[in-house]
Amino acid sequence: MFSLPDAAGLVDLAATLGIHLAPEEAALYGPVMRDALRDLDAFVQSRLDEGAPTVLHPERARGYRPGPEEDRYRAWLWKCSIGGASTGLLAGKTVSFKDHISVAGIPQVFTSQALEGFVPDIDATVVSRVLAAGGQVVGKMMMNGFVGDYGRPLNPHDPARLTGGSSSGSGAALAAGEVDISFGGDQGGSIRLPAAYCGVLGLKPTFGLVSHYGAGFAFEPSLDHVGPMARTTEDLARxxxxxAGYDDLDPRQRRGIPDGIDVLSGLDGGVAGLKIGILEEGFAEPIQPEVADGVLAAIATLERLGAEVRRISVPAHVELAGAYAGLVFEGALSVFQSGFFGFGAVTHYPASVITAIDRMWSQHADLLPARTKLNLLVGLLARRNFHGGVYAKAHNMRKAYTAAFDRALAEVDVLALPTVRTVxxxxxxxxxxxxxxxxxxLRQNWMLLPVAGNTKPTNYTGxxxxxxxxGKxxxxxxxxxxxxxxxxxxxxLRIAHAYEKAVDWQAFTTPD
Structure with missing residues (x-):
């Protein structure tokens, strides 16, 4: 069923769009709007097959929420057991997912109690592909999400310290040895920051290489990535x-994304003859001296293994911050207003997730953190003041800023810098x-802090x-x-694997 305001309510509704109706005009709109809404209601209530993607292993137990004695680092929202074939790239591996990634039949709350009890009916593409590869899906992870009603995960290296976010539960559970592989989401460093703080590996893949279908967008779809986290490079590569690979359910994937990739066959290739560029802007102040020294020592290890090392400057690493912000604020507003999976793409829209999030936003927006409300309000004022010009320019500058990194990567094979400048x-x-x-x-808004200064640029350039x-x-x-x-x-991955074999890896990754 649907509701329709009276004439006075229609006047107020139109005003939110900048449309001014006289009361007598609004009275004429009402009957026509009722007919239109009646047709929409009939369509949405019809029992038509929407063609949802196939769910592997559909007979699933609901699982359970672990208690504190089982979840000492507060990393898990839900535990379950799905799949786990004896063959495949991920056979024998346990895999978990940040809670913005949908797993059919397993509760999903996005860290908001307003969504308590919601259960999606679709698997994200990464979930389907993990199951197809023999992985055993074992649960959903805490995240620093919309609200954060379920507490803060603890860092296994020091429970008094932060894990980093927003893939916080993934970082904590991996560091504690509670899961082999976890998939997180990264829009400004949300895979790499918890990986850095928790002492594990975290990959933000090339934009579009890993499908984003079934994973919720945080602020701006053109910045969002899904990627794996693990304790070893071999698990990460697997x-x-x-x-990885093309998925026709993800409209963000551009021409050139392959159907699949092979990263395992070259994993033992070593670093001899490779050129590594020390990115000078990545070591800018404020930075802890121990962090700078530890990263430079790691680069020196790669040099001893046969890599050629040189310093290189890419001013765009700092300069693109304004363009990144120009996307995030209005992008957040667009996602908030148009729906959790965007608008206008020719793909399957997971209605169960979209309606659950829209209902939460429309009925419980006051529960959002102050910093999230700030982003929405800035986006609204940016649109009103600049009429879309900021958002357009931020997209249009991507080509130039991306080219600046491409020029540097034509001189060297990779750039090296601290993931984050502090422990x-x-x-x-x-x-x-x-x-x-x-x-x-409000002052903890990561958009306004330097914590993600070294991670945000590649979300923008892809x-x-x-x-x-x-090190530690x-x-x-x-x-x-x-x-x-x-x-x-x-x-x-090849460089990281060579480094892993050359150092005391357990000392770097295992909590003391």
């Missing part, structure tokens, strides 16, 4: 090879006073970027980031 920090203490708590949350554990400072992980050419994800 995960990427199992899920995992302590969380801020939330004030008891409401206004003070709101003010703190280049692959890999976080690699490379006072027991806390340090992380090297490698940036490669488009679709050269395999080379990043």
């Amino acid at each position: 995960a990427l090879q199992a899920v 995992a920090p302590f969380p801020d203490t939330i004030p008891a006073d409401h206004l003070a708590a709101v003010d703190m949350n 280049h692959p970027a890999l976080a690699v554990p490379c 400072a006072a027991g806390l992980p340090i992380s090297l980031q490698l940036i490669g050419r488009h679709l050269d994800d395999g080379l990043l």
Whole structure:
């Protein structure tokens, strides 16, 4: 059923669109609108087959929410057991997913109690491909999401420290050895930051290489990536090879995305003869000296293994921050207003997820964190003041900024820099006073902080970027980031694998 406002309500509704109706005009609109809505209601209520993608292993137990004795690092939202064939690239591997990735039959809350009880009826493409490759799906992970009603995951290296976000549960569970592979989402560093703080590997693939179908968009679809996290490069490579490739359900994939990739056959190729560029802008202040020293030591190890190392400058690494912001604010508003999976694409739209999120946003928007509300309000004012010009320019500048990285990557094979310029920090203490708590949350907006300064650029340019554990400072992980050419994800994995074999990897990745 549907509701229709009276004439006075229609006047107010039209005003939200900048349309001014006289009351007598609104009275004429009402009957015509009722007929239109009646047709839409009949269509949405009809029992037509919507052609949803096939769900593998459809006979699924619902699983359970683990208690604190089983989830010591608060990493899991839900545990289950689906699939797990004896053959395939991921046979014998346990795999989990950040909770923005839908798994049919398994509850999905996006860390908001307003969605408690929602169960999607589709598998994201990465879930389908993991199952097809023999992986055993074992659960959904905590994330720093819309609200954060389910608490903060704890860092196994020091539970008093942050895990990084937003794929926070994935980083914590991997570091604790509770799962082999976890898939996260990355729009500004949300795979690589928790990988860095938790001492695991995290890959933001080339844009479009891994399908985003069935994974919710955070702010701006042209920045969003799904990628694997793991403790070893071989597991990471297996995960990427199992899920990468063209998917006609993901309209963001551009011409040139292959049907699949092979990164395992070249994993042992070593680094001899490769050129590594130390990205100078990646070491900009503020940076902890221990982090800079640890990353440079890791690069020196690669040099001893036969790589050629030189310093290189890419000013675009810093300069593109304005263009990135120009996308995020209005992009967030567009996703909020048009629906969780966007608008206008010729693909399958997962209605169960879309309607659940839209219902939450329309009825519980006041539950959103202050920083998320800020992003929406800035987006609204940007649109009103600049009439789409900021968003358009931010997209249009992508070609030039991407070319700046491409020129650098024509001189060297990869760029090397810290993933993040500090070790995992302590969380801020939330004030008891409401206004003070709101003010703190506003100032924690990662869009306005330098924490993601080294990770956001490749979300904008689409280049692959890999976080690699490379040491510790006072027991806390340090992380090297490698940036490669488009679709050269395999080379990043090859370099990381050579490094993993050359160092005391367990000391870098295992909590003390």
